[in-house]
Amino acid sequence: MSTTISPEEQHEKVRTVVFATAQAAAEALAREVRVIIEEKNAAGQAAVLGLATGSTPVPFYRELIRMHREEGLSFQNVVTFNLDEYYGLTREHRESYFRFMKEQLFDHIDIPAENVNLPDGTVPLDGVFDHCAAYEQRIADAGGVDLQILGIGRTGHIGFNEPGSSRDSLTRLVPLDRVTRQDAAADFLGEENVPRFAITMGVGTILRARRLVLMAWGENKAEIVARAVEGPETEAVSASFLQGHGSARFFLDRAASSGLTRVKLPWLVGRAQWTPPETRRAVCWLALRDRKPILKLVDEEYNENGMGELLTRAGGGYELNIEIFNRQQRTITGWPGGKPGTEDDSRPERPSPHPKTCVVFSPEPQDDVMGMGGTIERLVLQGHTVHVVHMTSGDLRVNDGEALRFARVLQETSELDPARWAEADRYAGGVIEEIAAKGPFGDPPRRLRDLKSLIRRGEARDAAASLGVPASRVHFLDLPFYAEGRYRQFRAGAKDAARVGALLDRLQPHQVYMTGDLADPSSVQGVAFTAFRQAWNEREKAVWRSHCRVWLYRGHQKEFQPHEIQMAIPMSPDQLAKKLAAMQRYQSHNLPDLLSGDRNRETARLYDQLGMAEYEAIEAFRSWQA
Numbered sequence: 238m239s240t241t242i243s244p245e246e247q248h249e250k251v252r253t254v255v256f257a258t259a260q261a262a263a264e265a266l267a268r269e270v271r272v273i274i275e276e277k278n279a280a281g282q283a284a285v286l287g288l289a290t291g292s293t294p295v296p297f298y299r300e301l302i303r304m305h306r307e308e309g310l311s312f313q314n315v316v317t318f319n320l321d322e323y324y325g326l327t328r329e330h331r332e333s334y335f336r337f338m339k340e341q342l343f344d345h346i347d348i349p350a351e352n353v354n355l356p357d358g359t360v361p362l363d364g365v366f367d368h369c370a371a372y373e374q375r376i377a378d379a380g381g382v383d384l385q386i387l388g389i390g391r392t393g394h395i396g397f398n399e400p401g402s403s404r405d406s407l408t409r410l411v412p413l414d415r416v417t418r419q420d421a422a423a424d425f426l427g428e429e430n431v432p433r434f435a436i437t438m439g440v441g442t443i444l445r446a447r448r449l450v451l452m453a454w455g456e457n458k459a460e461i462v463a464r465a466v467e468g469p470e471t472e473a474v475s476a477s478f479l480q481g482h483g484s485a486r487f488f489l490d491r492a493a494s495s496g497l498t499r500v501k502l503p504w505l506v507g508r509a510q511w512t513p514p515e516t517r518r519a520v521c522w523l524a525l526r527d528r529k530p531i532l533k534l535v536d537e538e539y540n541e542n543g544m545g546e547l548l549t550r551a552g553g554g555y556e557l558n559i560e561i562f563n564r565q566q567r568t569i570t571g572w573p574g575g576k577p578g579t580e581d582d583s584r585p586e587r588p589s590p591h592p593k594t595c596v597v598f599s600p601e602p603q604d605d606v607m608g609m610g611g612t613i614e615r616l617v618l619q620g621h622t623v624h625v626v627h628m629t630s631g632d633l634r635v636n637d638g639e640a641l642r643f644a645r646v647l648q649e650t651s652e653l654d655p656a657r658w659a660e661a662d663r664y665a666g667g668v669i670e671e672i673a674a675k676g677p678f679g680d681p682p683r684r685l686r687d688l689k690s691l692i693r694r695g696e697a698r699d700a701a702a703s704l705g706v707p708a709s710r711v712h713f714l715d716l717p718f719y720a721e722g723r724y725r726q727f728r729a730g731a732k733d734a735a736r737v738g739a740l741l742d743r744l745q746p747h748q749v750y751m752t753g754d755l756a757d758p759s760s761v762q763g764v765a766f767t768a769f770r771q772a773w774n775e776r777e778k779a780v781w782r783s784h785c786r787v788w789l790y791r792g793h794q795k796e797f798q799p800h801e802i803q804m805a806i807p808m809s810p811d812q813l814a815k816k817l818a819a820m821q822r823y824q825s826h827n828l829p830d831l832l833s834g835d836r837n838r839e840t841a842r843l844y845d846q847l848g849m850a851e852y853e854a855i856e857a858f859r860s861w862q863a
């Protein structure tokens with residue numbers, strides 16, 4: 238592999254490889270691992286691999302399993318050391334990293350049980366120090382780690398080395414950061430259940446590996462990846478310490494690379510293409526950075542920021558400003574379904590047909606309202622037929638307390654007329670027993686999951702009704718990937734795409750609204766998007782598809798930046814209040830940070846700063862090309 242750094246990578250302080258997809262990166266890494274295993278075996282030695290858990294390495298483990306099954310890759314002579322384990326969880330616990338590794342890898346390959354090493358989360362407190370020292374010793378005795386696999390948390394942690402971990406830190410017991418616990422909340426069915434401590438290899442332990450590969454997928458990781466790759470080496474971002482290791486690399490998918498200078502601001506590293514979207518991005522970036530409306534940018538500012546060529550092409554700053562201002566201005570419309578009777582083809586959406594059939598896909602209930610509640614209401618008011626399609630039941634987000642409350646109401650209702658309600662009483666009693674029997678961490682039995690789904694359905698209908706969508710147009714697809722999977726381990730199958738496709742064929746929409754295009758591919762949103770894309774691609778010849786336009790929105794992912802927006806739907810204070818009230822209908826699970834409307838206010842503020850009219854809030858959309 239060449240180690241020369243091209244000019245466009247000049248800001249990157251550690252080797253960074255961008256792959257088209259997470260799958261492609263996972264396959265490349267698995268091929269490397271195969272070579273290491275084969276070379277070590279040829280030399281009569283065991284290959285020592287450092288392993289990680291979480292959603293990131295899952296596609297990589299699947300590829301290793303495939304190589305084992307189809308290509309005969311053997312792990313008989315492989316020794317593994319995992320980075321970390323939650324403190325306080327037994328090995329049988331459904332969220333223990335031990336169980337994760339068994340389910341995701343070890344049970345499917347031929348690695349001898351005695352070659353597998355993970356910290357033990359159950360050692361008593363007074364034994365932790367010795368346990369950690371022994372773990373370090375075992376790594377050393379095995380000859381050190383040949384290749385260490387890493388993911389990165391949103392705090393920049395590697396292993397569980399949260400901000401503040403020193404470069405020399407060793408295996409130890411650490412408290413988990415609040416952000417990390419929030420990110421694990423869905424796995425543990427509530428933040429309150431997430432362990433507060435973990436045992437992790439230290440940064441120093443990790444850096445002793447001969448080679449390291451840190452993988453990251455999805456736009457949620459883009460910001461922290463950019464800090465780790467381009468920022469200073471600092472204890473505030475443990476992953477930045479990889480910069481000082483001669484053989485560390487970052488493997489990214491496109492979305493996770495989107496914060497790197499070469500991708501985000503290519504004109505600063507001489508890589509500009511000056512396509513219309515890139516031109517718009519550059520002008521918006523300059524205006525927002527210098528806190529100036531677009532129309533006030535001057536030639537010197539362009540020249541000083543790598544945009545001299547652009548200026549020449551455009552014929553000067555004045556012309557460029559007007560062009561981009563108009564383009565940005567034209568994204569604003571109060572008519573998401575198109576304005577009937579206008580000839581103006583510079584509007585984001587076509588005027589006809591009118592009314593349109595609009596399908597709003599929501600990967601998890603609440604994505605729809607969160608991302609586009611104001612727009613849903615407008616579409617309804619403007620006469621369009623709006624269907625809201627909940628792709629998964631969302632039951633994994635409902636905590637036990639909610640289910641308990643519903644079961645108790647049912648029990649008390651049955652007391653009103655015990656003879657008639659005997660069956661309901663038995664059902665409620667059964668649910669209550671199941672909750673008690675499984676405890677806070679047990680696998681939820683089917684009946685409990687079903688009750689939780691019903692709770693979510695009620696909330697989803699309620700939220701839709703508050704925006705004018707009747708229950709008859711609220712659909713529940715219950716995609717199998719969700720019913721059969723777990724957080725961080727979801728995977729789309731043919732059955733998912735078939736269900737999405739059947740609904741599209743039935744409704745024949747003119748507009749589809751969807752989210753999840755840049756999400757981590759194993760997240761609910763990422764998998765739901767894969768299923769949608771497959772269904773869409775399979776219907777290339779469908780007549781309805783040739784008249785259908787797909788708009789992307791953002792649920793609880795990062796909001797679009799102004800330069801990316803192709804349709805901006807402004808909201809008045811009253812409209813925003815109504816949207817937020819609709820979000821509150823989801824009582825069984827609320828994401829408090831998103832209930833304030835700040836995201837939509839922020840988009841409006843950025844538009845204002847660019848010199849557009851000042852709105853209370855804006856919902857943002859991009860058009861999608863398959």
Ligand code: F6R
Binds near residue numbers: 289387388395
């Ligand atoms: C896991 C680990 C963590 C994760 C990180 C990212 O063993 O050490 O550092 O790699 O939290 O988690 P995911 O991959 O779930 O986004």
